[in-house]
Amino acid sequence: MSKDFLRISPAFEDVMPAEYRELVASGPYGKGYGISDLGSHKELLEEHPLCAGCGLALSLRLTLSVLPAPEDTVIVGSTGCSALAFPQVALHNIHSLFGNQNAVASGLKRALKLRFPDKHKDVVVVAGDGATADIGLDMVMQSWFRGELITTIMLDNEAYANTGGQESGMSPKGAVLYMAPKGKKFQKVNMPELAREAGCVYVAAVSPANPKRLGKAIKRAILVAREVGPTYVQIFAPCPTNFKFKPQETIKRIKEREKDGTYLMREYISPEAQEYLAAMEGGTKDE
Amino acid sequence: MSITPYRVLVGPEGYLPPAAASRGILLPEKGEALIEGAIVPEEEAMQAIATKLLSAKNPFFFPGPQLLWDWKEGVALKAQAVKKLADLAGARVIPMPDYRPKYPMINPAVEINPNHPNLTIWHNKIDVCVFIGVHCHYANMALKIIRGGTSCYTIALCGEAGHEDAMISLCCMGMPELARLTEIIQSMKGEQAA
Numbered sequence: 001m002s003k004d005f006l007r008i009s010p011a012f013e014d015v016m017p018a019e020y021r022e023l024v025a026s027g028p029y030g031k032g033y034g035i036s037d038l039g040s041h042k043e044l045l046e047e048h049p050l051c052a053g054c055g056l057a058l059s060l061r062l063t064l065s066v067l068p069a070p071e072d073t074v075i076v077g078s079t080g081c082s083a084l085a086f087p088q089v090a091l092h093n094i095h096s097l098f099g100n101q102n103a104v105a106s107g108l109k110r111a112l113k114l115r116f117p118d119k120h121k122d123v124v125v126v127a128g129d130g131a132t133a134d135i136g137l138d139m140v141m142q143s144w145f146r147g148e149l150i151t152t153i154m155l156d157n158e159a160y161a162n163t164g165g166q167e168s169g170m171s172p173k174g175a176v177l178y179m180a181p182k183g184k185k186f187q188k189v190n191m192p193e194l195a196r197e198a199g200c201v202y203v204a205a206v207s208p209a210n211p212k213r214l215g216k217a218i219k220r221a222i223l224v225a226r227e228v229g230p231t232y233v234q235i236f237a238p239c240p241t242n243f244k245f246k247p248q249e250t251i252k253r254i255k256e257r258e259k260d261g262t263y264l265m266r267e268y269i270s271p272e273a274q275e276y277l278a279a280m281e282g283g284t285k286d287e
Numbered sequence: 288m289s290i291t292p293y294r295v296l297v298g299p300e301g302y303l304p305p306a307a308a309s310r311g312i313l314l315p316e317k318g319e320a321l322i323e324g325a326i327v328p329e330e331e332a333m334q335a336i337a338t339k340l341l342s343a344k345n346p347f348f349f350p351g352p353q354l355l356w357d358w359k360e361g362v363a364l365k366a367q368a369v370k371k372l373a374d375l376a377g378a379r380v381i382p383m384p385d386y387r388p389k390y391p392m393i394n395p396a397v398e399i400n401p402n403h404p405n406l407t408i409w410h411n412k413i414d415v416c417v418f419i420g421v422h423c424h425y426a427n428m429a430l431k432i433i434r435g436g437t438s439c440y441t442i443a444l445c446g447e448a449g450h451e452d453a454m455i456s457l458c459c460m461g462m463p464e465l466a467r468l469t470e471i472i473q474s475m476k477g478e479q480a481a
Contacts, residue, residue, distance in 0.1 A: 007357040009366035012350060015380045017397045047392060087388045 006071065023090055029071040035215040038065050048085035053247020055237030055254070056081050056128075056155045058208040063126070063153065063235070064089065066215040068222050073122040074112070076105040078136060080128030081162045081239075082155050099136030101125045102143035105150045113149075120226045125152045129170035130160045133189045137169075144198035144230045151225040152200075152232045153218070154191065157239040165242040172262060177242055191234055192266060201229035201270040207236040209254040210265070217267065223280050224273045231273075236263050295324040295454050297440050304435040306427070307451035314449045314458065321449060321456040329464070332455055336417075336442055337376075337472045339455070341479065343415035343440075346378040349399050351421030353446075355382050368465045369419055369444075375472050378417065381407060386425050401429040405436040418453065419444040419460070427452050444468075 006024050008016050022042045023029075033041060044064040050057040060082060067073050070091055077086050079098035086093050096104040105125045112121035132140055132154040140152060158175065160166040165178035169189040176183045195203045202224040204217035214235065221231035236254055240247045257263035269277065293310030312324045320332030340346050350369060357363045373380050381399050388402040395410035401421070408416065416439055418426050423445075430441050430452035443450040444465075449458035457464065 009355055009357045009363050011363070011366040011370040012355050012380065012382060015382050015397075016355065016384060017382070017394065020384045088392060089387075 027070075027090070028065070028067075030069075032068070034066050034219075035062060035211045038062075044070060044090045045085060045088060047088050050081060050085055051239075051241045051247070053240040053250045054081070055208060055239065055250045056157055057085065058250070059155055059214070059235045059237045060085055060126070062208055062211050062214050063218050064091070066218050067091075067122070067124075068219055069120065069122060072120060073124060073222075074108060076101050076108065076123065076125045076127075078125075078127040078131035080131055080155075080160075081157065082126055082128060084162065086126075099131055099134075100139055101127045101131060101136055102148070102150070102152060103139040105152075106143050106146065106148040109148060109150050122222050122226065123150045124222060125150060127152075127154060128161075128168075129154055129156045129158060130168045133169040133191055141194070141198050144195060144200055144232075147199055147229050149225050149227070150230060151218075151221045152195075152230065153221070154232070154234045155237045156234055157237045157242075158188070159239055159242045161239045161242050175243075192232070192264075192268070195232035196268050199230060200232045200268075201273040202231040203234075203266075203268040204232075205234040205236070205264060205266050207254045207258070207263070207265060209251045209258070213265070220269075220273075220277055224269075224276060228273045228276050229270070236265075293324060295321075295434070295452065297438055297454065298434040299436050299438060300434050302435060304431055306431060312451040314451060315456070317459050320458065321451065321453070323454050324451070329457060332457055333468050333471050334475075336455055336457075336468065337475045339415050339440055339442065340376040340378060340417070340472065341475055343378075345411065345413050346376060346415040346417070347411065347413045348373040348378050348380045348417045348419065349383055349404075349421070350380065350419055351383045351426070352385055353422065354420030355384055365462060365465070366420075368462060368469070372465060372469050372472070373417075375469060375476070378415075381411070383421055383425075383429075386422075399429075401425040401432075404429040404433050408433055408437045408439045413439050415440045415442065417442045417444060418450070420446075423447060423450070426450055 026042045075093040077083050077095050078101040105123045109123040156170050158171045159177055167180035167184045171184045172188050174183045192203050192205050202221050206214040206217045217233050221233045225231045238253045295307050315321050315326050318329050319326050320329045354366045383399045386401050393400050395407040399407040433439050441453045443453035443456040444460045445458050446460045449456040
């Protein structure tokens with residue numbers, strides 16, 4: 001797809017629902033928008049069924065607002081809370097079987113490369129912590145070992161949130177959830193470190209409490225994955241429903257965790273990725 | 288053992304009706320068409336479509352993404368011809384702009400979604416509908432759901448191989464075929480008026 005295709009046939013202009021006319025007139029396709037442009041255009045996700053105060057919903061909104069080329073992006077999702085929002089997102093997206101997302105994305109990326117050899121088609125995996133660090137860890141890591149040119153984004157709400165609140169590998173040690181009443185017995189999986197060791201050339205852990213840093217990390221990860229290697233972004237997206245805090249306290253909760261050192265925000269850029277980014281970002285506005 | 292051939296008839300056939308292909312309904316060759324599961328000459332099917340549309344209480348056209356979006360040369364012209372055909376048949380148009388399963392957030396008064404087309408059929412009390420410009424797999428799925436849950440008569444004007452799951456299906460639908468169907472409807476309307 002190219003943004004040039006986003007034209008409504010004149011004969012049917014009058015019957016197209018307003019949502020589509022708005023997407024054509026003021027959507028983000030081909031515009032190169034960033035976080036600071038939010039509120040000035042029709043967004044890719046405007047309605048969703050996620051809970052009030054959901055850190056994941058906010059992270060998703062921010063993520064979608066900084067895609068370098070939404071018209072040439074395919075999101076591969078997996079079972080989890082985020083999958084409930086994707087049917088409403090105005091992007092190509094594929095829902096894969098639970099845990100299969102990186103395997104599906106690998107095949108998709110290769111097929112798109114064959115079909116559109118002269119074009120960048122960004123394949124971005126957006127999945128929860130259960131799909132990324134538990135059920136799909138094999139597929140995730142194998143895709144990194146193979147050096148697949150895809151971006152993996154984990155929305156880390158530290159639990160299996162839409163199935164009643166079971167602990168995941170990303171739940172912090174001691175976490176008590178509705179279906180984990182005895183408290184988690186082992187440490188949170190150190191996914192950023194695993195990603196780096198497994199071959200990701202760009203790794204970041206960010207949160208919606210700092211939207212500009214989140215935007216920059218997503219953009220960098222997608223750009224680097226076009227040519228240099230696999231990339232990984234972990235977004236801390238706390239869940240008020242399962243961790244029993246008020247919906248309006250999500251950002252406060254992130255800041256507290258960051259402050260007490262139980263959730264580390266970080267960025268790793270390999271030398272090759274650094275070189276590539278220096279060329280890409282040179283002379284452009286830093287998001 | 289006697290086998291009664293499967294017929295693709297007006298529903299509601301019930302939850303999860305079979306895919307017509309799995310019951311032995313074959314697709315037509317060029318110049319042929321399907322009427323309720325039987326292969327007939329294209330001209331006969333066009334006459335049947337015209338009759339169905341002109342005798343319907345509340346006919347609708349459902350153009351799909353291949354026609355709604357001006358994505359390649361010739362599409363805008365074809366869209367114009369389809370709009371003219373719908374207007375001539377006295378049918379209203381509800382678009383299927385994409386295939387996102389937006390359940391339950393569509394407005395059935397203004398759009399149709401292949402994952403729950405029955406909502407639009409029920410809401411607008413549609414008795415005859417025409418699919419055109421919908422990619423094959425989504426058209427088949429939507430046609431099957433409509434047959435399963437509604438009493439709407441389905442017609443597919445397909446640019447490719449046709450649709451077994453529609454009650455009437457043309458195949459290889461290009462501009463000449465659209466023009467011929469328009470001509471038939473025009474002349475049938477003239478006869479009715481006379």
